[in-house]
Amino acid sequence: MTFGQPTVSDGPRLWELVNQAGNLDVNSRYAYLLWCRDFAGTSVVARDAAGRAAGFITGYLRPSAPDVYFVWQVAVASDHRRRGLARRMLDHVVDALRPHGVRFVETTVTPDNKASMRLFESFAEANGTAMSLDVLFSEQELGSGHEPEVLHRIGPLAD
Numbered sequence: 001m002t003f004g005q006p007t008v009s010d011g012p013r014l015w016e017l018v019n020q021a022g023n024l025d026v027n028s029r030y031a032y033l034l035w036c037r038d039f040a041g042t043s044v045v046a047r048d049a050a051g052r053a054a055g056f057i058t059g060y061l062r063p064s065a066p067d068v069y070f071v072w073q074v075a076v077a078s079d080h081r082r083r084g085l086a087r088r089m090l091d092h093v094v095d096a097l098r099p100h101g102v103r104f105v106e107t108t109v110t111p112d113n114k115a116s117m118r119l120f121e122s123f124a125e126a127n128g129t130a131m132s133l134d135v136l137f138s139e140q141e142l143g144s145g146h147e148p149e150v151l152h153r154i155g156p157l158a159d
Helices: 008-021 029-038 085-100 114-126
Strands: 002-004 044-047 053-062 065-076 104-109 131-137 149-154
Touching (some): 002 085, 008 029, 008 053, 085 114, 114 149
Antiparallel strands (some): 053 065, 104 149, 131 149
């Protein structure tokens, strides 16, 4: 696997990976194209030996808290799961952002997404730091039977 920043041409593949994941909110293809254009510097795509996107993480620096990296989505192709790829991508993107002042990682996870919970728990443990949990958006705010989005806040990370 190689890791790099996504390009606009990766947008459709990222959209496919989210559709195939089955437990992520699927945004429009347009949104993924914009993400790959405007937030490539805070995102990562993993490519297999054939150069095909096998997984990705999209994220951004919070405008009101630039020392916080917010992970928007993590997706891994089904044939690359259970091999630690999500964790390696997370390590890669956070390591790239630490020199720019990132000291905390945040994300939201629904209670049914056990794989994501394990990913962020292992990241906090490996970095020797705390992880706090709190509901960021409730079912009432999200509507239509959506589970609550639980904020996972990890940090502070060591310099």
